[in-house]
Amino acid sequence: MKQLTGLDASFLYLETPNAPMHISGLSIYDQSTAPGGKVRFKDIIENTNNRLMSMPVMTQKLVTVPMNLDHPYWVTDGAFDPEFHIRHIALPKPGDWRQLCIVISRLHARPLDRAHPLWELYIIEGLDNVKGVPKGSFAMFSKTHHAAIDGTSGMELTAATHDLSPDYQRAHTAATVSVDSQPSALEMVIRSQYNSIRKPFHLLSVARNTVPGLAKVVAGLSKGQLSRIKDIPRTRFNDSVSPHRVFDAINVPLDDVKKIKNSVPGATVNDAAITIVGGALRKYLQAHDELPEQSLAAMAPVNVRSDKDKTGGNIVASMTVQVRSDVEDPLQRLQAVHESSSKAKELTNAIGAKTMTDYSQFIPATLTAQAARLASRWGLMNRMSPQFNCVITNVPGPPIPLYNTGAKMVANYGTGPVQDGLGLFHVISSYCGQFVISATSCRVIMPDPAFYRECLQASFDELLAAANAASSPAPAKKRKARTPARKTKARKARSAA
CATH class of the missing domain: 3.30.559.10 (Chloramphenicol acetyltransferase-like domain)
Known part of the structure; x- marks a missing residue:
C-alpha cells in the first residue's frame, strides 16, 4: 500500500x-x-x-x-x-x-x-x-x-x-502479484491525522530550502536578469471543454528538425518544436480571424526525475514559454522562441524545479477536489486571466527500432488531457529517425483538427525552407571578363625599340 x-x-x-x-x-x-x-x-x-x-x-x-x-x-x-x-x-x-x-x-x-x-x-x-x-x-x-x-x-x-x-x-512462467491487505476506514483516518501533524514541519523544511531560490528570483527580476511573461492573451483554447475529443498529428524526419534548429545558434530540437507549434497556432487563428497581437504561451512540463526515482508517478515541474505566434518570419520566430525558452529555464532553475513538486505535497485534498468541480460547474476558467494557452510536452523516444511480440513498431504518437481553460495539448515525440507532433483538443474548441494538422505541416515546411535557404551559400557574382588594355603610342614605340 x-x-x-x-x-x-x-x-x-x-x-x-x-x-x-x-x-x-x-x-x-x-x-x-x-x-x-x-x-x-x-x-x-x-x-x-x-x-x-x-x-x-x-x-x-x-x-x-x-x-x-x-x-x-x-x-x-x-x-x-x-x-x-x-x-x-x-x-x-x-x-x-x-x-x-x-x-x-x-x-x-x-x-x-x-x-x-x-x-x-x-x-x-x-x-x-x-x-x-x-x-x-x-x-x-x-x-x-x-x-x-x-x-x-x-x-x-x-x-x-x-x-x-x-x-x-x-x-515460461507467468508473473506473480503480491496482494496488499485492504486498509480499513479507521486505519486511513488515523493515518490522515498523523500526516496532518507532520505536514507543518515538512512545510517549514521545504520553505527553508525555497528561500535562496526566491532571493535569486527577486534579485534577478529587479536587475532585469530574469523576466516573467505578462499579458497572456485569452483565446478559444482557454474556454471550457466538452466531453468529446479530437486528435491528429504530423510525422516528419528528425534530421529536418535538426536542420531547422541548427539555423539559429544555440537553439534546441525542443525550440524548433515550439516554433513549429507557434507557427501553426498563428496560421490557425489567422484563418479564424482570432490572432491576438500578443504571443500565445505554452506550459512546458520539466522532468525533475533523478536516477533514484523508479517508483512511477509524476516527478515534474513546469515552465511557461512564449511560442511567439506574434512573429511572422519563421527563423525570427525560432530566434525569439530560443530566447524565451532560455529565460524560462533560468527562472525555473532559480526557483528550483524540484521545489515546485515539493510544495504539491501540501495540496488540501478536500478543498482541491471541491474547487475543481465548482470551477467547472460555474465556468470560472472563462472569467479568469489565462496562465497558458496550451501544453507542449516533449517525450523523446529511442533512435532504434522496437518490437512487441516480434512486430516492429513503425510509428508512435501521444495524446494528453485537456481541461477547462487549457483545451489544447501537444505531445512531441521521436522514434527511429521520425519526429512527431500530436495534438489533442475538444470538438467544440477545435472542430477542424485536420485543418490544424495542415497548419502544423505548413509551419514545418515553411521553417525547413527558410533553414535550407539560410544554409545555402549565396551565388557568386559573375565577374566581367577583363579586356586586354590597348597599347598607347608610347608603349608601341618602346616595344618596337
Missing part, C-alpha cells in the same frame, strides 16, 4: 466529467516481422501480463480516504483481470488515417473506471488504408491515468514490453 503524492493526487482532484485526466499512447506495428508473420491477440495479452504485472501501476487500484481527509492510496488489486483491461477492436471502413483519428478521439474521451487499476489497452486492426503503414499492420492504444504515470515513466512501461529484435520469446 502506498499513498499518492500531492502532485499525483491533484490529477484525480482536477478530473471532471468533461475532463478525464489520463494520458495515452498510440503505436502502430508491422506484424510481418513477427515469428510466422502474424501476432495473435492472446500473444499480446500474455506478453503484457508477463512483463508488466510486476509493475505496481498495472495492478494497483485507488482506495479513497473517508471524507477526503487525505490523499488516496494505491492498493494492489487481488481480483486483477488482464482481459478486462486489454480489448480488441477494428477500424470501420475504409480504415484510413481519418478513421483511426476518430476512433482514438472517442477512446481517449472515455474516463477510466476507478474501481479497477487505472489503465486500458486497445488492440486495433484494419489499418490497411493508413498512408505509409504496411498492409496487415495493427495499432495499440494505451490509456493510463496521469495520477499513476508521467511521460517519462510511461516510456519506461513501453520499454518493458518491447524488445530490440523481432526474436520474440514467450515467458
Whole structure:
C-alpha cells in the first residue's frame, strides 16, 4: 500500500466529467516481422501480463480516504483481470488515417473506471488504408491515468514490453502479484491525522530550502536578469471543454528538425518544436480571424526525475514559454522562441524545479477536489486571466527500432488531457529517425483538427525552407571578363625599340 503524492493526487482532484485526466499512447506495428508473420491477440495479452504485472501501476487500484481527509492510496488489486483491461477492436471502413483519428478521439474521451487499476489497452486492426503503414499492420492504444504515470515513466512501461529484435520469446512462467491487505476506514483516518501533524514541519523544511531560490528570483527580476511573461492573451483554447475529443498529428524526419534548429545558434530540437507549434497556432487563428497581437504561451512540463526515482508517478515541474505566434518570419520566430525558452529555464532553475513538486505535497485534498468541480460547474476558467494557452510536452523516444511480440513498431504518437481553460495539448515525440507532433483538443474548441494538422505541416515546411535557404551559400557574382588594355603610342614605340 502506498499513498499518492500531492502532485499525483491533484490529477484525480482536477478530473471532471468533461475532463478525464489520463494520458495515452498510440503505436502502430508491422506484424510481418513477427515469428510466422502474424501476432495473435492472446500473444499480446500474455506478453503484457508477463512483463508488466510486476509493475505496481498495472495492478494497483485507488482506495479513497473517508471524507477526503487525505490523499488516496494505491492498493494492489487481488481480483486483477488482464482481459478486462486489454480489448480488441477494428477500424470501420475504409480504415484510413481519418478513421483511426476518430476512433482514438472517442477512446481517449472515455474516463477510466476507478474501481479497477487505472489503465486500458486497445488492440486495433484494419489499418490497411493508413498512408505509409504496411498492409496487415495493427495499432495499440494505451490509456493510463496521469495520477499513476508521467511521460517519462510511461516510456519506461513501453520499454518493458518491447524488445530490440523481432526474436520474440514467450515467458515460461507467468508473473506473480503480491496482494496488499485492504486498509480499513479507521486505519486511513488515523493515518490522515498523523500526516496532518507532520505536514507543518515538512512545510517549514521545504520553505527553508525555497528561500535562496526566491532571493535569486527577486534579485534577478529587479536587475532585469530574469523576466516573467505578462499579458497572456485569452483565446478559444482557454474556454471550457466538452466531453468529446479530437486528435491528429504530423510525422516528419528528425534530421529536418535538426536542420531547422541548427539555423539559429544555440537553439534546441525542443525550440524548433515550439516554433513549429507557434507557427501553426498563428496560421490557425489567422484563418479564424482570432490572432491576438500578443504571443500565445505554452506550459512546458520539466522532468525533475533523478536516477533514484523508479517508483512511477509524476516527478515534474513546469515552465511557461512564449511560442511567439506574434512573429511572422519563421527563423525570427525560432530566434525569439530560443530566447524565451532560455529565460524560462533560468527562472525555473532559480526557483528550483524540484521545489515546485515539493510544495504539491501540501495540496488540501478536500478543498482541491471541491474547487475543481465548482470551477467547472460555474465556468470560472472563462472569467479568469489565462496562465497558458496550451501544453507542449516533449517525450523523446529511442533512435532504434522496437518490437512487441516480434512486430516492429513503425510509428508512435501521444495524446494528453485537456481541461477547462487549457483545451489544447501537444505531445512531441521521436522514434527511429521520425519526429512527431500530436495534438489533442475538444470538438467544440477545435472542430477542424485536420485543418490544424495542415497548419502544423505548413509551419514545418515553411521553417525547413527558410533553414535550407539560410544554409545555402549565396551565388557568386559573375565577374566581367577583363579586356586586354590597348597599347598607347608610347608603349608601341618602346616595344618596337
